[in-house]
Amino acid sequence: MKKGQLQIQETGFVIFIVVVILLIGFVLFYQFQIRSIENLNEKYQEDKFEDMISFVPSMPELSYSVRGDQKGSIDFYKARAFADVSDNEYYKNLFGYKKITLKVSADTLVLYDNKLSSYTGIRKITSPVSVYNAWDEKYYVGVLEVERYV
Amino acid sequence: MFKKGQIETFGLVIIVLLVVFIGLFALLFSRSGGDDRNVYLNNKAYNFANALAKADVSGTNFGDLATSCCLGEEVDCNTLRNFVSGNMNFVDEDSGFVMECSGGEEIRVGDCFLGINSESFRRSGKFEFYVVICEK
Numbered sequence: 001m002k003k004g005q006l007q008i009q010e011t012g013f014v015i016f017i018v019v020v021i022l023l024i025g026f027v028l029f030y031q032f033q034i035r036s037i038e039n040l041n042e043k044y045q046e047d048k049f050e051d052m053i054s055f056v057p058s059m060p061e062l063s064y065s066v067r068g069d070q071k072g073s074i075d076f077y078k079a080r081a082f083a084d085v086s087d088n089e090y091y092k093n094l095f096g097y098k099k100i101t102l103k104v105s106a107d108t109l110v111l112y113d114n115k116l117s118s119y120t121g122i123r124k125i126t127s128p129v130s131v132y133n134a135w136d137e138k139y140y141v142g143v144l145e146v147e148r149y150v
Numbered sequence: 151m152f153k154k155g156q157i158e159t160f161g162l163v164i165i166v167l168l169v170v171f172i173g174l175f176a177l178l179f180s181r182s183g184g185d186d187r188n189v190y191l192n193n194k195a196y197n198f199a200n201a202l203a204k205a206d207v208s209g210t211n212f213g214d215l216a217t218s219c220c221l222g223e224e225v226d227c228n229t230l231r232n233f234v235s236g237n238m239n240f241v242d243e244d245s246g247f248v249m250e251c252s253g254g255e256e257i258r259v260g261d262c263f264l265g266i267n268s269e270s271f272r273r274s275g276k277f278e279f280y281v282v283i284c285e286k
Contacts, residue, residue, distance in 0.1 A: 043186075050190040053197060072200055127194045128240040130201040139204040143240045144197075 104142035116149035195268035220251035
């Protein structure tokens with residue numbers, strides 16, 4: 001081969017290598033972006049999950065109020081009624097794949113339960129909450145349990 | 151086309167750029183989610199303190215019990231301590247309860263006092279208390 005041909009071959013080879021490196025770069029970058037978006041989504045879901053211990057007790061469907069004045073407690077009878085009606089699309093969209101349980105003294109109320117069909121694990125958080133029982137007009141310390149199917 | 155010195159300078163620039171990029175990525179990933187965890191523990195501490203503040207303890211309101219304890223009724227102080235420590239079992243993390251009476255006495259229950267505090271609940275001129283939750 002002549003020197004010119006060799007140089008053209010060399011240039012072609014360098015261009016080929018650069019293109020391959022660029023392609024590998026693009027693939028890695030794309031995978032990195034996908035992973036990053038998945039991580040962000042997981043973090044968002046986790047934050048939303050941990051927020052449940054402050055969100056659930058303050059829901060109007062559950063909170064004890066007198067003439068619109070929120071008292072900062074869960075109304076036990078509202079909670080019992082909520083457990084009967086929570087199995088619908090509105091709450092499935094709101095809570096997702098979770099189980100929410102309220103335990104007060106000897107009573108255990110499953111407020112909401114929507115199992116993920118093929119879950120691999122459960123993340124669970126608990127928090128003490130104030131519960132008002134209108135029957136004896138007393139406030140109790142209950143436990144709110146939120147489980148997330150993952 | 152290029153002199154040997156120029157090529158070496160290019161190489162050096164590329165290495166410096168690589169190091170800077172790697173450093174930036176490392177910095178990006180080293181950010182921890184500590185703030186979110188603190189928000190969660192703070193919400194939990196608030197829920198606990200709020201539940202205690204409102205609770206009825208063997209026929210008496212928690213606030214009245216705490217007031218009576220601050221006035222020197224040792225029986226009420228023991229009832230309060232037992233009630234608080236009993237409810238600490240509902241918290242997965244280590245927790246603590248700190249009550250300061252207006253007279254200067256302090257009542258502490260639990261084994262964690264350096265952590266995330268709830269806001270203070272007070273009855274003016276009588277007492278002030280808060281709950282502490284420590285990361286496991």
